[in-house]
Amino acid sequence: MPKFLLMDHDGAIDDLLSQLLVLTMPDVDLIGITVTPADCYIEPALESTYKLLQLMGREDIPIGRGDYNGINAFPNEWRARPEIINALPLLINLPPSPDPYACLSAPDLIIEKLSGAADQVTVLMTGPCSNLVLALEKAPELKGKIDEVIWMAGAFRTQGNVQTFQHDGTAEWNVFWDPISSQKLLSYELPLTLxxxxxxxxxxxxxxxxxxxxxxxxxTLSNLTGQLWALTIDTIPSYHYTYFMWDILATSYLAMPGQFTTEVVKATVSTRPPNAGQTCLDESGYPLTIATGVNTTYFYDYLLAQFKR
Structure with a gap:
């Protein structure tokens, strides 16, 4: 039986690549997508999300609009990338997307889909966790409907990727955007894999x-994903950052968990400067699983095979 999946992403290139990858997985039933206005502006990101569903013939999958804005905003130049994506040759002439203001709110869509699911649901998050936390604050009884939460988030034994004022560089962006919700999510003690x-x-x-x-x-998918990844070459200055397959690696965990090495730890999230958003190993913290390694050859080969479908 396919795995029921709710996906929450935040509209960046690697999020949209992750959405495409999910849609190639035969053992995954994607029952809804919610979009967080973190590494995107919400209207063009909703359009990109819908265009990719059109491309895959899956316009039946509902989209939820996130309206909550986190504590620490992503840089504006990163957030504008969906505008470029919507103009790519394979996407620009697709039929118009629905009114972005007509979408159900993201927390309400999560509540609706968890409530109505015939079985437990896996939640994949490739952006911040705020929409899920807002949904569970509103309907805490639905925690039992969640089979597992897979979240691209955190930096435990390595440097973070936040470089901004009044920060010491220890945090990862998806956690830093809303460190308070991130700490709440850990406190729920759900089956959580970071x-x-x-x-x-x-x-x-x-x-x-x-x-x-x-x-x-x-x-078609190799053509489109090649264009999307090519756009990452100058998304962030190469002298400052390297672009990694952050979200798409987290997404691949759905299909190839056995290719990852993992560790059960206890952790907390710092909610204040100078290390807001830092995920800290802490024996008095909350239990969760973290991935520590992956079979990189298998991973790259898997992507090439999926996008050749």
Whole structure:
């Protein structure tokens, strides 16, 4: 029986690539997508989300609109990327998307889908966790309907990727955007697996991978994903950052959990400067699972095979 899945993403290139990857998985039944206005502006991100559903013939999947804005905003230049994505040749001439203001609110869609699911639901988050936390604050009885939460988040034994004023660089962006909700999520003690920077640092977007993907250009998904990844080359200045497969690695965990090494730890989230959003190993904290390694060869080969469908 396919695994019921709710996906919450925040509209960036790697989030949209993750959405495409989910839609290639035969053992996953995607029952809803919610979008958080974190690493995106919400209207173009909702349009991108819908266009990808159109491309895959899955317009039946409902989309929820996140209206909660976190504590620490992503840089504006990162948030504007969906505007470019919507103009790509494979997407620009698709039929118009629905009114972005007509979408159900993200927490309400999560509540609706958890309530109505015939079985437990896996939740995949490739952006901040705020929409899920808002939903569970409103309907705490639905915690029992969650089979597992998989979240691309955190940095435990490695440096964070937040570089901004009044911060010491220890946090990862998805946690830093809303550290208070992040700490709440840990406190719920759900079956929670984090795919942190510790493991995503092992899977950069390399020219060698893009070259292999380009040999599959006659396949629609390889063509589109190649264009999307090419846009990441200058998304953030290469002298400042390396673009990694953050979200798509977390998404691949759905299909290949056995290719990851994991560890059960106890952790907390700092909610105040100078290390707001830092995920701290703490024996007095909350139990969760973190990924510490991945079979990188298997992972890259898996992506190439999925996008050749």
């Amino acid at each position: 795919i942190p920077l510790d493991v995503t640092n092992q899977v950069p977007v390399t020219k060698a991978f893009l070259s292999r993907l380009a040999t599959q250009i006659d396949y």
